[in-house]
Amino acid sequence: MTLTQTAATALLNALNSAIGANAKIEIYTAENVKLAGLTGGPTFGTVSGRNLTANTITRDNEADATGTASYVTVATSDGxxxxxxxxxxxxxxxxxxxxxxxxxxxxxxTISI
Incomplete structure (x- = not known):
């Protein structure tokens, strides 16, 4: 699939809007064990070109479990x-x-397309 710049920008803006404020950013192992949970800021990010770059992400001061990160989910504030x-x-x-x-x-x- 190849997107025009206009389509890529529209898609990333829609993604940014869908994620919204105070996003939940969670890190998991390949076995689906949640390792850590971080929080996005009042607006998730900024679109530039073919990139959606997150604004402030508040760290998790204490990881929930020990393991190797395999994937990250980005969710709305309600999960x-x-x-x-x-x-x-x-x-x-x-x-x-x-x-x-x-x-x-x-x-x-940064989410890039």
Missing amino acids: AEIVRLTVGSDVTMPTTSITAGQPVEFASL
Whole structure:
């Protein structure tokens, strides 16, 4: 599939709107164990070109479990999943090894199409 710039921008704006304020950003293992939960800001992100870059993401001060991050979900503030991102191809993390009780954060989060 190839999108025009206009279509890509429209799709990312719709995604940004659907995610909304105070998004829930959760990190899971391949076995569906929730490792950590972070929170987006008052508006999820900003669209530029073919990228939706998240604004402020509040870190999780204490990870819920120990494991290797496999995917990240981005959901509305009430938990309705909007997008699932694969760690390594869709989203890059400083480390994929997460330890229970330790802080977890993203330096940035960008969805590109």
